[in-house]
Amino acid sequence: MLNKTLILYLFPFFASAMSHSDTLYFTLNAQNNICIKARINNSDTLSLMFHTSSTGITVTKESLKEKILLKDKQNTNIQTWGGRADAEFSEHNTLFINKLKWEDITVFVNENSGPNTDGKFGHDLFAKKIVSLDYDKNLMIVAETLPIKLKGYQKMNLTFLNGSMFLDGRLEIGKEIFQDKFMFHSGYGGAILLDPKIAEKYNMKSLKTISTSELKDSYGNVFKIETKLLPKAKIGNKTLKNVPISFAARSSDIPMKVFGNDLLKRFNVIFDFQKNEIYLKPNGLFKLAYNSKKK
Secondary structure, three states, rough: OOOHHHHHHHHHHHHHHHHHEEEEEEEOOOOOOOEEEEEEEOOOOOEEEEEOOOOEEEEEEHHHOOOOOOOEEEEEEEEEEOOEEEEEEEEEEEEEEOOOOEEEEEEEOOOOOOOOOEEEEHHHHHOEEEEEEEEEEEEEEEEEOOOOOOOOOOOEOEEEEOOOEEEEEOOOOOOOEEEEEEEOOOOOOEEEEEEEHHHHOHHHHHOOOOEEEEEOOOOOEEEEEEEEEEEEEEEOOOOEEEEEEEEEEOOOOOOEEEEEHHHHHOOEEEOOOOOOOEEEOOOOOOOOOOOOOOO
C-alpha cells in the first residue's frame, strides 16, 4: 500500500496526466488555414477556420444562404485592414465543435473567409485554456494543463493587442536586422506580410521580386501585394532561410507586421492562455517548400 507521503508526491503527476482534454481534428486548406468541423445553432456541419489573430465568430454571407439560421441580425460599422466596413451581427447563438459547446455567442457576417470555409473563430474561445496544435498529426488539443512532455519546445512570451496576438521575431538581410513583435496570424496564408513603410525603412526594395498578387480582407477590401525573397527570418532560436516576404502596395489602417501560416505551420505550437506564453517546436513541415510561386 502506498504511504501518505508517496501519495502526496505522486498526486501532481496524476492530476496532470488525468486532467480533462478535448481532441479536435483539423485540415489545412490550400491557403494554409486551420479548418475544423463545427455547427452553429441547428446548422449543417460547417468548416470554420481557427484564426489566431481574431476574436469571436464570423460566418460568410454565402454560408447563411444554405447552412445557417442566425437569430435577429443587426447592423454595425467596424474597422478592418482595408478601412471601415458595414457588418451584420447576431446575438445569443450556440457554437458546437466536437464535444465542446459555447452558448450566448455573437456571430458577425463577413464577405470572405478561407477557401472552402464557412467562417472563422478566434482564440478568445479558449481563454484560460492550453491549446496545442500538432501539424504532424493534424490535431488540436484543448486542455486545462500543459502537456507533460515539452522536450524540444522553446517557450516565448505572447503579447495581446486589439484582439491579436504577437510574438518576437527577427528579419535579416545581410548585416541589416529588423526586430519587432509580429502578429501570429494563422488566417493569413502567406509566410510574412509587412507594411510598405517598413520596406522603405529597412531597404527591402532591393530584394528579388518573385510574385505579385492581390489580398482581400474579410470584408472585400483589396490590397495589391508584391512578394520578395528574404534571406533569413528568425523566431526564437530557430532560423528559416529564403522566406517569401510580401508587401502591400499601400499602408493599411492596421499596421501589418505579420507571420502567416505558411511559416507558422512549420512549428508545432502550444498556446498557454493562462500565462500568455507560447511553446514552439519545429515539425515535419519545417523544410517544406513555401507556397509562393515565382512569376
